[in-house]
Amino acid sequence: MSATLGIWLAAFLTLGLFSWMYKENPWFRLVEHVYVGAALGHLAVTGYQNVLDIAWKPATQQGKYLMWVPLFMGVLLFSRWSRKYMWVSRSSIGFLVGTLAAVSMTNAIRAQLLSQVAATMMPLDSINNIIFFAVTASATVYFIFTLQQKWAAPIMDLGKYGMMIAFGATFGNTVMSRISLFTGRLQFLLFEWLKLGN
Amino acid sequence: MTFIKTKLPVVVTFVGAFIIIAQYYFDIPAWKTLAAELLRWNVILAAFALALGIGGIVKLHWGRIARRAPTALYSAATLITLAFFLAIGLAQTTRGESYRWLYDYIYLPVAATSYATTFFFITSAAYRAFRIKNSYAAVLMVSAVLMMLQIGIFAAFLPIAPRIAAWVWNIPTSAGMRAVVIGGALSLVGNSFRVIVGLERGHLGGGE
Amino acid sequence: MALIRKLSNIDVRILYLIMVIAAIYPLLRPIGLPLPISDRARDAYAAIEALQPGDLVFFGIDYSPTQEAEMWPQTLAVGHHLARRGVRIVMLNMIEGAFRYEERMRDIILAEYPEYKYGENIIALPFTAGREAAFQSVVADFKGLYTYDLAGNPVGSLPLWNEIRGASDFKMYVELADAPDWWLRPMSQVPGLQLWNGTVASGASTMAPLYQSGQMIGFIIGMVGAAEYEFLVGKPGMAAAAMDTQSMGHVLIILFVVLGNIGYQAIKADESRAKAKRAARGDV
Numbered sequence: 001m002s003a004t005l006g007i008w009l010a011a012f013l014t015l016g017l018f019s020w021m022y023k024e025n026p027w028f029r030l031v032e033h034v035y036v037g038a039a040l041g042h043l044a045v046t047g048y049q050n051v052l053d054i055a056w057k058p059a060t061q062q063g064k065y066l067m068w069v070p071l072f073m074g075v076l077l078f079s080r081w082s083r084k085y086m087w088v089s090r091s092s093i094g095f096l097v098g099t100l101a102a103v104s105m106t107n108a109i110r111a112q113l114l115s116q117v118a119a120t121m122m123p124l125d126s127i128n129n130i131i132f133f134a135v136t137a138s139a140t141v142y143f144i145f146t147l148q149q150k151w152a153a154p155i156m157d158l159g160k161y162g163m164m165i166a167f168g169a170t171f172g173n174t175v176m177s178r179i180s181l182f183t184g185r186l187q188f189l190l191f192e193w194l195k196l197g198n
Numbered sequence: 199m200t201f202i203k204t205k206l207p208v209v210v211t212f213v214g215a216f217i218i219i220a221q222y223y224f225d226i227p228a229w230k231t232l233a234a235e236l237l238r239w240n241v242i243l244a245a246f247a248l249a250l251g252i253g254g255i256v257k258l259h260w261g262r263i264a265r266r267a268p269t270a271l272y273s274a275a276t277l278i279t280l281a282f283f284l285a286i287g288l289a290q291t292t293r294g295e296s297y298r299w300l301y302d303y304i305y306l307p308v309a310a311t312s313y314a315t316t317f318f319f320i321t322s323a324a325y326r327a328f329r330i331k332n333s334y335a336a337v338l339m340v341s342a343v344l345m346m347l348q349i350g351i352f353a354a355f356l357p358i359a360p361r362i363a364a365w366v367w368n369i370p371t372s373a374g375m376r377a378v379v380i381g382g383a384l385s386l387v388g389n390s391f392r393v394i395v396g397l398e399r400g401h402l403g404g405g406e
Numbered sequence: 407m408a409l410i411r412k413l414s415n416i417d418v419r420i421l422y423l424i425m426v427i428a429a430i431y432p433l434l435r436p437i438g439l440p441l442p443i444s445d446r447a448r449d450a451y452a453a454i455e456a457l458q459p460g461d462l463v464f465f466g467i468d469y470s471p472t473q474e475a476e477m478w479p480q481t482l483a484v485g486h487h488l489a490r491r492g493v494r495i496v497m498l499n500m501i502e503g504a505f506r507y508e509e510r511m512r513d514i515i516l517a518e519y520p521e522y523k524y525g526e527n528i529i530a531l532p533f534t535a536g537r538e539a540a541f542q543s544v545v546a547d548f549k550g551l552y553t554y555d556l557a558g559n560p561v562g563s564l565p566l567w568n569e570i571r572g573a574s575d576f577k578m579y580v581e582l583a584d585a586p587d588w589w590l591r592p593m594s595q596v597p598g599l600q601l602w603n604g605t606v607a608s609g610a611s612t613m614a615p616l617y618q619s620g621q622m623i624g625f626i627i628g629m630v631g632a633a634e635y636e637f638l639v640g641k642p643g644m645a646a647a648a649m650d651t652q653s654m655g656h657v658l659i660i661l662f663v664v665l666g667n668i669g670y671q672a673i674k675a676d677e678s679r680a681k682a683k684r685a686a687r688g689d690v
Contacts, residue, residue, distance in 0.1 A: 006303030013304065017311040021318045021422050029272050035308040037276040040252050041283025042305050046502045047248030049291040050535050053554045055242045062553070070239035074246030081253035090207035090402045092243060097393055097401045098211030099240045102218035103542045105390035107591030111621065112383035115594075116376055119619030132373045139377030143384075159377065164334045166374030168341025169366055170611040173628065175320060175346065177476060177607035179429070179655035180629035182317035183648040184475020185310060186429055197434060234547035237539055241551070244535035248502065292505055292533075293558050301506060309471035309503065321425050322418045325662040329670050343660060348630060350439035351653035360442040367446075367614065376615035379587075 011193040014185055135162035208396040215394040252280070279304070341366060407676060414669020421662060428658055432650030439653050441646065446617075447634035450624030453602055454484070454580070459492030461577040462570065467511065469584035470503035473606050478507060479632035479645035480604040481582055485511045487639050488580065489519045494566060496576075497530040497556070500540045500589070505533050508556060525564040530556040541592040548573045578602055578623075587612060594621055604631060 016031035051074065059067035073095065079088035120136050122129050138159035141152060190196045214236060221233040259273035267273070283305075286297045330336050344366045346352070347359035392398040457463065465488060469477040488495055495515070499508045512530040515522050522528050531552050534540040543551045549572060552561050561567045573593075578600040581589050590613075593601060600623045605613055607628030617625040626635055629652065632645035 006299060010303045010307035013307045014311045017308065017315060020315065022419060029269075030275055031308060033272040033276040034279045034304065035312060036255065037279030037281075038283055038300075038305040038308060040255055041280045041287060042301065043502055044249040044252055044284060045287030045292060045297070046505070046533050047245040047535060048288060049293075050245035050248075050533060051242060052291070053532060054238070054245070054534070054551070058553055066235065067242070070242040073239070074243050077243065077246050077250060078253070080250060081257075087203045090203070091210045093401055094207035094211035095214045096240060096243045096247065098214040099218055099236055100536075100539050101211075101390035101393045102215035103237070103240075103539050103592070104588075105387050105394075106219055106222060107538065107542070107595070108383040108386045108390075111591040111594045111616075112379055112587070113387070115619055115621055116380050116383070116615060119615075120376065128369050132369055135370055135373035136376045139374050140380055143377065143381040160334060161337050162370060162374040163377065164337040164374075165341040165366070165370040166372075166378065166611060168338035169345040169371040170608070171338065172342040172345025173607040173610055175324075175342070175656060175659050176349070176628050176630060176652060178317045178320045179652055180476045180607065180648065181310070181314040181473070182475075183429060183433070183629070183651045184478075184644075185314040186433060186651075187475075187644060187648070188307070188310075190430070190433055230546070234543065234550065237536075237543040237546055238551060240539040241534055241536040241543055244537070244539065248535060291558075293556075298506065305503075306471045306474070306506070310474050313472035314475070317425070318422050321421050321659065321662065324659045325416070325418065325421055325666045328663050328666060330667050339663065346656045346660065348442070348444065349653050349656045350441050350649050351657060353440050353442045360444060364444055364446070368618065371611055372614040372618040375611050376618075379612065379615050 007193055011189060014189060018185075134158065135165075139163050207402050208399065211402075212394055212396065255280070341370070345371075407672070410669055410672045413665055414673065425655065425658055428654040429651045432654055433647065436647070437650045437653075439650055441633055441637060441649050443634045443637060447626055447631060447638060450602065450604075450626050450631075451487070451635065451638040453600065453624035454487050454491060454578075457488075457491045457493050457578060461491075461493045462575050463488060463493045463495055464498055464573075464576055464579040464581075465495050465511075466498045466500070466579065466581040466583065466589065467504045467508045468499065468501045468589065469507070469582060469606070470501055472503075473584040474507075476606050476629045476632065477582055477584060477604070479629065479636065479643055480626060481507055481511055482514070482643060483632060483635040483639050483641060483645075484580060484582065484604060484626075485515060486518075486641055487635075489515045489522060490639075492521065493577075495522075495528045496566070496570070497528070498544070499531065499533045499556075500535075500537060501584075502533060502535075505556065512556070525559075526566055529561075529564055529566050531561075532556045538588040538592060541589050545573050545592050545595050573599065580604075580624075584609065587616065590616060590621065600624075604635075607631075 013031050013034065016027045017035075019025055020028040051071070055067045055071050055074075058064035059071060073092040076092045077089045079085045120133060122133060124130050124133060135158070138155045138157075139162045140159070142156040142159035142163070144152075217229070217236055218233050221230050256277065259276050261267075262273040263270045263277070283297075283300060286294065286300060290297045292298070292301070328335075328339065330339055345363055347356070348363035352359040389398065393401070465485070467481060497508050497512060499505055508530050512524070512528065515528060516524055532554060534543070534551065536543070540551075549567075549570065555561055555564065573596045576596070576599055579589075579593050579596075580602045581593075582604040583589055584606045590601060590603070593599060601621060602624035603613060603617075603622050604626045605628075607630070610625075610627040613622070613625065616622055626632065629645045629648060633642075633649050636642045636646050
């Protein structure tokens with residue numbers, strides 16, 4: 001029974017969002033606002049559960065007293081809700097951003113910079129490899145904004161065309177993606193809600 | 199007090215980052231343990247941060263209700279939904295049956311549908327916005343069409359179509375995106391470095 | 407010319423209606439267009455097929471409900487394949503909205519593969535905040551990060567958990583993610599860990615160079631990738647059923663682009679001619 005009610009509720013919400021395609025209307029606005037509330041609620045609940053599992057229970061039940069430090073720093077974050085005491089959260093945010101920046105930086109150098117440059121150093125013994133190297137090198141030259149030389153212009157042009165091909169392929173895939181997302185909702189409406197087939 | 203308000207956050211940013219980075223330079227087990235502990239703290243703080251958005255939204259929508267703004271009813275819908283999720287979620291966590299019901303039949307359909315509406319945007323964009331005004335746009339469009347050849351209907355009429363799409367993907371697309379990835383990585387490294395050494399402090403802004 | 411102006415000025419809601427009808431019809435009356443299986447999908451299948459029973463595999467479910475249509479079919483197909491290989495599975499989740507997909511996949515494997523016993527050869531771990539920092543934590547101190555599993559059981563009570571020493575024990579990381587590379591950057595540090603990725607079509611091009619460089623051993627893209635994988639695994643499902651809709655949608659999008667551009671070029675040419683005539687007459 002609750003599943004049937006749930007499916008009808010889900011269908012109501014789904015069609016409400018799609019109704020915007022005809023024109024803006026109160027049904028769509030209502031569902032849009034429900035989405036905001038649900039999304040924020042879910043974020044808060046998952047954060048709460050995470051804190052419970054990784055920090056609170058270990059600190060209070062398993063003797064891991066070091067967990068009180070991040071628990072304290074985490075509570076300080078909520079001072080952002082007050083204009084007067086917002087400064088209290090700065091150290092916690094600094095820690096969060098600093099550690100994440102360190103992780104991202106070290107990983108990007110290895111996995112994206114060095115590995116990718118190494119992979120570009122390929123033997124130029126086939127047409128495909130020559131094209132690959134030429135497009136990569138010229139597109140990389142395009143990003144050197146501090147070096148504006150006339151001789152580099154044709155190379156940068158080749159790079160631009162290479163990137164246009166890449167962005168075009170991205171668009172082609174995005175079309176597939178968007179059609180997929182809509183098809184997924186159609187499958188729900190047709191087969192789970194209206195029960196029109198398998 | 200000024201130190202705690204302005205300088206301590208920059209020091210904390212730097213020290214936290216330094217400990218994480220330095221573990222790659224010094225093969226000291228205790229240092230690696232400390233770095234792993236700091237990463238765990240990061241995870242916990244990130245979990246706290248998930249709930250931060252609530253404050254601004256509650257203030258905004260409560261204000262509209264208090265002022266009896268024209269959209270007050272919709273704001274009430276937001277706050278009621280938020281209250282439901284919080285009440286049940288905090289009582290049961292995501293492991294509870296009732297919370298799963300809310301998630302499956304309220305959050306999941308609206309989230310999935312919100313992105314599904316982009317199907318219509320891409321239709322409208324294809325018709326109205328994609329103008330082939332120069333050679334770059336022409337190349338972009340040709341590449342997009344070649345990429346679309348991977349779909350079944352084209353293979354039915356032109357058996358070589360998927361191979362063409364695969365070549366476009368494997369060679370020029372991967373090559374062009376490699377440059378973007380390398381550029382993106384350089385940008386990430388540069389910005390991360392600026393944050394770590396305190397040149398970038400936008401994330402610490404706000405308040406006195 | 408009047409016809410071209412009309413065709414380039416169609417109310418977009420009519421186009422929406424055409425697209426919706428074109429999407430619905432093949433779902434209710436399948437056309438049966440062919441689905442070519444790409445070399446990339448075959449290589450991805452071969453990579454998992456090469457796993458041996460008992461190998462430890464991370465199975466990351468990291469997409470939000472917004473990408474459900476593309477990623478859930480991938481999850482099903484890949485999940486079935488992993489279960490058939492008899493590998494030991496540790497499921498992870500680093501995105502807030504993904505826990506239900508992780509639960510469902512866990513339950514499907516336990517229901518359909520009697521050799522799988524929860525805690526012995528399959529574990530599902532809960533959501534962990536922090537994105538890249540969470541993955542880095544998995545690399546740095548996997549066992550120190552988790553104290554409870556997805557259902558709330560203490561991890562120490564699970565036999566498989568006690569067999570694992572760290573991330574380096576694992577043979578493969580199968581990541582189904584809707585975001586590009588913040589999982590790959592940390593996981594690529596683990597020596598000997600093969601990286602396998604399924605992702606959404608719109609974000610796939612960022613991963614293309616990482617696959618081409620050999621940093622990933624398997625890579626499937628979007629709903630088409632899911633459909634290909636469903637056929638390779640022998641379980642055609644939602645993605646395969648949607649391929650006819652994909653075909654119709656793609657044809658219409660190309661048609662709309664052509665229509666829009668024909669109108670644009672024709673009107674542009676017309677305006678150029680009119681401007682030239684005015685200039686010839688000496689009009690301002």
